[in-house]
Amino acid sequence: MITIDHIKEAKKNLENVAQCTPMTKAPILSEIFNSDIYLKKENLQLTGSFKLRGAYNRIANLPEEKRAKGVVAASAGNHAQGLAFAAMKFNCNATIFMPEATPLTKVSGVKSFGANVVLHGENFDEAYAAAMKFKEEKQCEFIHPFADDDVIAGQGTISLEILEKVPDLKQIIVPIGGGGLIAGIAIAAKSINPDIRVVGVVASGARGMKESYKSHMPIDSASVRTIADGIAVKNVNPKLLDIIVDYVDHIVEVSDTEIANAILFLLEKHKLVVEGAGAAATAAIMHEKIEIDDSKVCAIVSGGNIDVTMLSQIIEKGLVKSYRKLNLVVTLMDKPGALTHLSQIFQDCSANIVQIDYDRDSIKLEFGEALVTIALETKGEEHQKLIKDKLKENGYRFKQI
Template identity: 45%
Template sequence: MFLTIIFDYLAIPDNLRIKFDQRCKFCIEEVKYSKSIASFPMDPSYDDILAANSLRGHEIRKTPLIHSPTFSEMTGSDIYLKAEFQQKTGSFKIRGAYFKIKSLSNEEKKHGVVAASAGNHAQGVAFASALEKIPCTIVMPKNASPAKVAATRGYGAKVILEGVNYDESSSKAKEIAKETGATMIHAFDDPQVIAAQGVIGLEILEDLKDVDEIYLPIGGGGLAAGALIAIKEKNPQIKVIGVQSKSFPAMYDSVKQGSITASGGERTIADGISVKVPGQLTFSIIKELIDEIVLVDDVEITKAMFLLMERMKFVVEPAGAASLAYLISKKPSIGKKVVAVLAGGNVDMYLLGQIVDKGLAAMGRLLKLSIMLPDRPGAFKEIVDEITLANANIVEVVHDRLSSAINAGSAGVTLSLETQGREQAQSLIDALKEKNIQFTLLT
């Protein structure tokens, strides 16, 4: 009954009422009589994506599509990397935030904006708000990257730390919007945000018309939803595959179940896609258009990040590297032209150091050993001689006589060694065993 009253009040034609009923019933309760028809969260169209593309101005860059011979050889596919990590603010998120804020009325801009984000959307909203000279409040999880918090404040936003994940921060942001009258800039479940993210799809097809498959990360689904609309409109034969973290497989589970499902909560380095509940609007688009959703774990993401740094000199954050991580680990598209969207590059420097160490260890190029030696002159020299013969490099030595686990007359030594790869590392391990040297492999 309430739905009918709203439609009558807004004089919506009968042929549109079915679409409203299917797509917007979830939000009708929040719509006031004063809202215009544009306020209804209907699916953005291909024309909306074209409009977002035309209004982006000089602030939003067209990011390059870069062919990678290294990853092509590694995966058996012809790999192209969409470098969204080179976008302004270091992420694709600025596209949606900028278009949404530019579209606000003067009255809405007076009341300012509020948003929830783990970091990238936060920076996009803060930057776009600074351009428009409007008040901006960002709610971020308490465990958000200090670098992302500092960058958001650096753009002039007021930052509030609340909750331990995006969903808890979003609840606080909604409270602030209700209390202050500020416009909530949703990170993904908004038609204009989705439309602007869809421009990425236009850019890919403009640069690589004969692409076979496109892999992109999914958190809440804004990027995937927008790209799907753009790509499927131009060429429905192109496969679009979403990649989620195994720790937060909310969209994967929702599409599989056929309805929105809360899922995830385990710790992951990919905070940019750690969303427990996908958007209503993004889910409705993705479940209809997506070809497949796949999952990756932190180990696979770490390897991709490391290889991007070493082989391409690209610093890409965990969520941004998820699509390439799947291609490297699973090699699903042999012989095809494939685009992997590298969605962001805002990675904490402390995490980056761990990624380097873990990446080296995973490839057998960083060997860490704990060795128990008799506490006598020359005992350590025997170890060093074996390391020298193996042509390995000592990176770090930690010598311990005092720990309770160390028996009197013994000494514990922890060694970090740089090797050329697994074969050399295994040769050293075998040599130590032949010498009956007592050790524990830590990596």
């Protein structure tokens, strides 16, 4: 059984290794909900995620003769980087199995610490099966990303830092994948203050732990699909479920759209680069999945290792949704000056053209017509309405995409 003493020992192991990451008030969220809402920024940890804590504590407690045989793990990316860093510090060979779709930034991060990376399977569970086979063949130590006492204790050190900073905190909001993070945080927090609420957040595309929590028995997800790859875990571990049932007060879920909104919000308003899993707790607050009630709340920003391509898609969709970008397909006559006249309308409306494509060969067109696909920078909903009204006044056929 994991206790507060194990977590305090883990904190000693992590001295001069893991950073005591910043915990700062989120002014906009605090104002919106009339509460003191804090962000614990584990995305600023050395490897970009809280996972360093548990992985390092596990290897620190591993006997020297076992370290000499090397270690193996399965990970969606953040545990892999934490373990690779820890193995490098202890001069221990590490082999990490990762899903084939793991973002390049995470794969590169693992390799940069000297670990051997094997890409295998469509999700964590398939990578996990391959890692277990490797363990049996090589007789090396398997370091589980969440179902391990030392790993859980390492993650629990986050609670010690949070409650040292804000002793009268009322709630901690934590993303849930496999459950190691929330288990460690909840054990430590409840040991220090039994009245504190610990609320978990799952992605709608990986709701196994939420369903299991409700029924008090493991219910694996039929399938897993979410932009929050760090919490995209299909199978529920019975040991973690028992801890979560005992220590966690409530579990909510957020959609990929809500997660994307939180990623963009944290980037734009707080200058934080955060991955999907790292934004889940903030998303739950933003979209009112949590009862705040004029209290002090901390959201765990668990990681920042987001793929740049994914971030670009989120920014693009966010600009369109917030009426700062307008994408149109306009039909016009294919003759000299037609495009100039269309451009003049946009100029008169003070809309900046950022991308344009001209198609005269589409089979959907009548002879003598052309399609212009155009992207505009705009200044809000009213500005976009003005542009569309002007196009109608000038007789243009168009559709928004």
